Amino acid sequence: MTQLTPLMPLLVLFSALSCILTVAASLAGDTQNLIRVKAQLSDPDGKLDDWVPGSGHNPCNWTGITCDRDNHSVLAVNLSVFGVSGGFPFGFCSIRTLQNLSLSANLINGSLQTNTLSLCSHLHVLELHDNLLVGTLPEFQPEFTDLRILNLINNNFTGDIPASFGRFPSLQVLMLSGNLLTGTIPKFLGNLTELTRLELAINPLKLGELPSEIGNLTKLQTLFAPQCNIRGRLPDSIGNLVSLMNLDLSTNFLSGPIPASIGGLRSVTQIELYENHLFGELPESIGNLTSLRNLDLSLNAFTGKIPETIAGLQLESLNLNDNLLSGELPPILASNPKLRQFKIFNNSFSGSLPENLGRYSDLAEVDVSTNTFSGELPKFLCYQKKLWNFIAMANHFSGNLPDTLNECHSLGYVRIEFNELDGVVSDKFWGLTGLYFVTMNNNRFNGSVSPSISAATKFSTLKISSNSFSGELPSAICKLTNLSSLDVSRNKFSGDLPPCITELKILQRLKMEENMFSGEIPSAVSSWTQLTELNLSHNGITGRIPPQLGYLPVLNYLDLSENILTGEIPSELTKLRLNQFNVSNNKLYGKIPAGFDCSPFNLGLVGNPNLCSPDLDHFPTCSKPRSPTPILIAILSVCVVLVLGSVLSYLKFRSKAFGGKTKRLCRVTTFQRVGFNEEEVMRSLTKENLIATGGSGHVYKVKLKTGQTVAVKKLWGGARKPETESVFLSEVGTLGRIRHGNIVKLVFCCSGEDSRILGYEYMENGSxxxxxxxxxxxxxxxxxxxxxxxxxxxxxxxxxxxxxxxxxxxxxxxxxxxxxxxxxxxxxxxxxxxxxxxxxxxxxxxxxxxxxxxxxxxxxxxxxxxxxxxxxxxxxxxxxxxxxxxxxxxxxxxxxxxxxxxxxxxxxxxxxxxxxxxxxxxxxxxxxxxxxxxxxxxxxxxxxxxxxxxxxxxxxxxxxxxxxxxxxxxxxxxxxxxxxxxxxxxxxx
Structure with missing residues (x-):
């Protein structure tokens, strides 16, 4: 038994003191390195303010620093999303104990120099994604034996992937997506046998093949390489990736058939090969992939049928759209309890849909459009009450809408146009509160539109044209205040146009042609400030054309032909910038307004025998106007006296009410240094100064007395319209608080009782x-x-x-x-x-x-x-x-x-x-x-x-x-x- 000498306690004490001194010296050195790096970085948000030297400031307590619990050495620096900028801070690598360096999502710029990067050879993790780094990728020295994660996503690296990237013995994650790399995918990446994740996506690589050596990466779990110009065939060696869980080679130029070896991906849960040039039949071996949950082979040129083996998988999403597939769907497809997304549009499938589709699964999205399916729609489509997107347009479906759709409160987006569906649409379907987009045009539906539609307040688009709907269009349609497109054309609707339809203030398209509507066009159309298309042709509409239509700011398609309209063509319509103008075959009379009296509008005016024009050959010349009769002169004189009296009374009242001073027009807020008063601006909002008309109001060019020119927008409808107030508050709330050389400057705003006005810096060259x-x-x-x-x-x-x-x-x-x-x-x-x-x-x-x-x-x-x-x-x-x-x-x-x-x-x-x-x-x-x-x-x-x-x-x-x-x-x-x-x-x- 060894005996303790008298010196042994002293040796132990000396060793402990030596260790403490070494740690202290190391910490002091780390502190100095960190402070030096801080001085080299710009830190506008002050995230590194606690990096302060001194005996009471241990770097292990600083923001972004992680230390070893036992010896307090610095192990990790994580400054991700700190907003720091500057060149790559190589000084961090002077900390020899540092293992992890993460500087992602900052403004780190410049290039990575090979010689200085060698200082970082002891790192395990280097994360620099989402920065501004440029130049070629650096050559990594052989000393980088411990590097396990290298993440350089979303920078501006160019050129080839260097050969040294194939010599990382411990590398597990290599992420190079979102750069400007221009080489090809090198074979030497197959040497990285420890890789579990490889990402090369969204790089402008030269067209090249996926090397067969990729099959050497048997530990790979993620291969993410969409949009990087891969062409040629998938190598047979792809089946060797037995650990692969996510395969994404979408949006490339792959061609040829999928190799049968793909059945070797026994761990795969997701395969994304959409938008390539693949062809041939779907390999039966995909049916061996029992862990597969998401399969997307869309936008290729696959042919043949869907194999039973694939249809029987427990897939959550199956996307085979935009191919050349044909035949009937295997009934086993409907037995899958996990299926949520099913998209097979733009193929040549035939027969009927499996009758149990939706019965056993939480179907959420179904798109079977543009095939040749026939028969009735499956009655269990929304059996689990989860369906929100259903598209079956351009097939040969027939029969009524299934009852499960009438009870499908999750349903929001429905497109079933161009089929042979018929029957009466249920009141319950019209009233589904989740609906916001429905197109059922070009079918054989009949009956009326139920007033229950008023409950579907989310509607933005409703197209039911080319059916046999009849009866009056219910006024309940006016409750759909979010409606932007309404098409009820080519049906059998009758009765007056609902006057309340002008309450649909964000309508962009209104098509009601080829029905039996009667009555007059509502005159309160000024609320349609976003309307671009109005078609009321081929009806029995009477009365005059409202002049207010001429003030709709973005209307460019107007068709009122084949009605019983009378009166003159309002001259206000010439204010419109029309691509289509048709008022033919009515009972209009009088002189054709200047602007329409030219050949491009000829066909849109014919069939009105009492119209006249001095310039158009197909119309009679207008007779000279008669002199006013004495009675008419007397009437006009009385009107003038009454108007003058009213004006004088109003001015007298306003003078008394406001102590003889002019009432303040509006409350002004200025955002830039500018000298003006509101009266000066208001007086300048005249027709002569009008320079543009947009979706939210008129824009005027106003030159102030100071010599400054501003663009002034007067919003439609003033303060009385909620949407006007929303636009006004959004403009002021946004532009009032931001400053940038490429953002237009808000100079001032005026908020009055009846008006909302915005003033901007004037742009000489327009839009x-x-x-x-x-x-x-x-x-x-x-x-x-x-x-x-x-x-x-x-x-x-x-x-x-x-x-x-x-x-x-x-x-x-x-x-x-x-x-x-x-x-x-x-x-x-x-x-x-x-x-x-x-x-x-x-x-x-x-x-x-x-x-x-x-x-x-x-x-x-x-x-x-x-x-x-x-x-x-x-x-x-x-x-x-x-x-x-x-x-x-x-x-x-x-x-x-x-x-x-x-x-x-x-x-x-x-x-x-x-x-x-x-x-x-x-x-x-x-x-x-x-x-x-x-x-x-x-x-x-x-x-x-x-x-x-x-x-x-x-x-x-x-x-x-x-x-x-x-x-x-x-x-x-x-x-x-x-x-x-x-x-x-x-x-x-």
Whole structure:
């Protein structure tokens, strides 16, 4: 037995003291390193204020620092979402005990240098996603043996993936999505045998195959690589990924059949292969994947039937839409108790739907449209009371609506048009309170529309045209105050037009043609400030055309033909900017107003034999007006005396009531330094100063006595209209508190008893939409000018989304709401629909009661969900980018029916060889992409590479799924990277 020497206690004490001194020295060194790094970073929000040196300040207690419990060494630095900026802080890596470094979602910029990054070789975790890093990816030295997580998502890295990325012996997570990488997916990634997660999505990689070496990653659980230009066949080795749970290779250029080896993915729960060029029959081996819950093979070219083995899986979602599949659906599909989402539209399926569909599962979304199904709709569709989206349009379904739909209170979105459905629609169905979008046109329904529809107050769209509905249109329809589109045309409705229909104040389309309506057009139409289309043709409507129609600010389609209208054509209608005007075959008389007396309106005026015109050949010349009779002169004289007396009495009363002083017109609030008074502004709101009319009011150009010019918007209806007050408060609440060089400035506002007025800085060059869609584009013939407008607008939206707290969603981004000052600087304007996203709204944003925005710019998911998120604005901005490139409006008639600018451009891109890639202008113009460029752009101002890169950004922004769209901050960086250089390769247009 060893005996303790007298020195042993002293040695133990010395060892302990030495350890304490070492820890203290280490902490002191860590403190100095942290303080040095803090000094190099910008910390505008003061998140690092507690990083203060001194004996009483232990770094282990500082914000973002994690230490070892035993020896108090610094193990982790986490400054994610701190708002710090500056170059990459290599000084953190001087802390030798540091294992985890997380600087995500900040403004870290510059590049990662290979030599200085070697200081970080002891790290286990390096997370730098959502920053502003640029340059090529760094080469990692062999010393990085312990690195397990490398996350560089959403930066601006370019070039190839370096060879050193295949030499991480311990790496488990590699995330490179959302960068500007241009190489191919390298084979050496197959060396990372410890990988559990690999993400390469949304990178402009060169077209290349998924290497077969990927099958070596047997521990891989997630392979996420959509939108990175993968082509060719799926390798057979894909079946070796026995641990894989999530496979997403969507939105690429994969071709050929799915290999049977896919049945080896025994752990997989989700397979996303949509939007590729895959073909052939669905492999039976997919039926072996008993853990599979979500299968999306849509937007490919698969043929044949759905195998029983696949139909029998316990899937939660099955998306096979937009393929070439055929045959009948296996009945076993309806036995799945987990099925919630079922989408097989745009195929060639036939037969009837399984009769038990919906009986055993919580079906929420069903879309079987555009097939050749027949028979009755399944009676159990909403048996579990969870169905909210049902689309069965363009089939051959017949019979009545099933009773479960009449009791389906979860139902919100229904499209069953273009079928052979018949019978009377139940009162219960009309009164379902969740309905907001219903189209049942082109069927054989009969009976009347029930007054119970008044309970469905969420309705935004109702289309029931081309049926046999009859009776009067119930006044209960006027309770649907969120209705924006109503189409009851081509039915057998009769009776007067409900006068209360003018209470539907946000109507955008009203179609009632080809019925038996009678009575007069309601005169109180001034509330229809958002109406763009009015069609009352082919009815028995009598009376006069209300002059008030001429003051509807955005009406561009007016058809009142084939009625019994009398009187003169109101001259007020010439104020409208009409694409369609038809009052033919009525009993109108008198002189055709100047503006309609030209050949384009000929056909819209015929069939009124008592109309006359001095200029139109097909109409008689108007006779000279008779001199007024003495009786008429006497009457007019009396009227003049009465009017003058009334005016004098009013002025006398006002002088007494207000002590001889003029009553104050409104309460003024100023937001900028400007000298004026409200009377000066009010006197200037005249017809001569009117420069624009929008959806919310008239806009006037007002020059103040100080010499300053402002744009003044007088809102429709003044303070009496709730929607006017909402627009006014939104504009003031938003613009009154924000400042940015690309956001229009609110100069003042006036709030009076009967008026709401907003004053803005005046924009000399008007709106981008007006400039871009004019016959001559002037300075916008310069591509660089268009590019600057794109970048500036993106800066403005990025400020709203990322720099305002809480964030602001514009909700009506369009070219007409981007104004241009004298220097052509773009400023985002019109915040009447803007919404603030408070933190308690959650990830889904705020749910709106109706669809807001402008047709052609609205994100596709918005119509389904009514959820407001920043990604809705991103989609709209993508449409604006496409306008800048093509010069066309979002719904240009040249696109054809049911095609907008997004679909038109995507079809051009998809039909171009290899997505339109090329290394010279000859290669580019050998594709369809060359045909989409605005021919008015001066070829000497741009080259094809620049336009093609901006086009890629636009296509990213208009991705169908919000998750695939970049943030506006990311859009700014992507556009910055495309900044036009001096033209070298010109486009030959």
């Amino acid at each position: 981008l939409g007006d400039c871009l869609h004019a016959e001559k584009v002037g300075p916008l013939a310069d591509w660089a000018k268009r590019y600057d407008i794109a970048v500036g607008s993106a800066h403005g939206l990025a400020y709203l989304h990322h720099d305002c707290a809480p964030a602001i969603v514009h909700r009506d981004v369009k070219s007409n709401n981007i104004l241009l000052d004298k220097d052509w600087t773009p400023l985002v304007a019109d915040f009447g629909l803007a919404k603030t996203l408070h933190p308690d709204m959650g990830a889904g944003g705020g749910a709106m009661s109706r669809i807001a925005g402008s047709y052609g710019y609205i994100a596709p998911e918005y119509a389904y969900t009514l959820q407001v998120t920043e990604k809705s604005d991103v989609y709209s901005f993508g449409v604006v980018l496409l306008e800048l490139i093509t010069g066309k409006s979002p719904n240009d008639s040249s696109f054809g029916e049911n095609t907008d600018i997004v679909k038109w451009v995507r079809e051009a891109a998809m039909s171009s060889p290899e997505g339109g890639e090329g290394s010279n202008d000859e290669g580019f113009c050998g594709t369809n992409l060359c045909q989409i460029i605005d021919p008015r752009i001066d070829p000497s101002t741009c080259n094809y590479e620049e336009i093609q890169k901006v086009l890629k950004v636009a296509l990213l922004c208009t991705a169908a799924f919000p998750i695939n769209r970049p943030s506006m901050r990311r859009v700014v960086e992507l556009l910055r990277d495309q900044k036009p250089s001096r033209p070298s390769k010109m486009i030959s247009l």
